[in-house]
């Protein structure tokens with residue numbers, strides 16, 4: 153998409169010609185406090201003025217402060233945080249730590265999901281394409297369940313696999329399958345998976361890169377399903393789009409049993425990045441942005457649900473501030489282009505699915521403005537009662 157964005161302000165982006173775009177895409181699950189937040193700018197400037205870097209070989213009180221903030225709000229008994237520069241790296245470390253801590257090579261994940269672009273992340277997801285073969289081995293994919301019946305089937309298949317072989321050490325997934333088109337797991341699915349994991353001594357890893365830090369209405373998306381993972385991966389909203397940072401959070405058990413693998417990262421949590429991300433996480437908490445994401449997200453979903461009556465719309469899905477509109481025809485790219493023309497940023501999950509994830513701070517009025525543009529692009533208007 154050839155648009156040169158040169159400025160951001162709140163929930164809007166501006167191109168080089170000064171045209172305003174309401175930022176419904178929000179950096180693809182990344183925008184939190186809104187663009188040009190003065191608090192973030194102040195934190196980055198203050199750190200830049202300090203003007204130094206030291207290797208992770210030395211302890212850092214500022215890194216420990218952020219790690220303790222993450223741990224304070226984490227579900228279950230998390231005890232350590234590993235630094236890195238992106239969501240893919242957070243996933244990569246999780247895969248290595250899970251293998252080391254479980255002592256078993258096989259990782260079971262869900263088919264059709266994006267977990268990042270690096271070698272292991274591409275393999276646990278669906279992105280190890282032919283051109284980069286040989287792909288890393290040791291991954292088994294289960295079908296993404298979309299109904300209660302399918303969910304029971306997938307859980308049963310997982311149990312059967314565990315009976316048949318003794319080399320499975322990890323179950324790896326996303327709390328909600330965002331990039332696949334915002335598919336919300338059927339009720340009870342993850343609770344059952346967690347139970348099977350616990351019974352069989354299998355580690356549960358949740359990739360919360362796209363869903364964590366308030367995106368789905370909770371600081372940690374695992375809390376939606378009462379999950380207490382052994383490992384959680386963070387990126388995207390963790391930084392609010394103001395830094396290149398990721399994190400992998402682990403239990404003491406995983407920490408103690410994964411000491412053999414390297415965790416050195418020269419630029420992981422670089423001082424300016426750390427300042428921006430720490431302020432972002434503090435503001436998420438101070439401004440209760442997860443709650444805003446839940447409330448405004450519910451409102452936006454309510455506004456958009458009636459679009460399901462249109463012949464071209466198959467389903468409107470949303471949770472917190474992450475949404476998709478599935479269409480009957482492969483016209484998503486064309487519709488996304490129309491959104492841009494009408495001043496709304498938009499993405500596609502595939503050729504027939506629109507995807508968007510507005511900033512967590514968005515208010516109802518702005519959400520309604522975006523919903524009106526979407527309705528117009530789909531050739532209709534929002535119904536009177538909700539317009």
Ligand SMILES: Cc1ncc(COP(=O)(O)O)c(C=O)c1O
Nearest residue numbers: 238239240266267268361362387
């Ligand atoms: C669920 C999930 N995991 C991992 C990643 C990789 O994150 P990054 O692009 O920061 O490497 C993404 C990015 O889209 C993601 O959505």
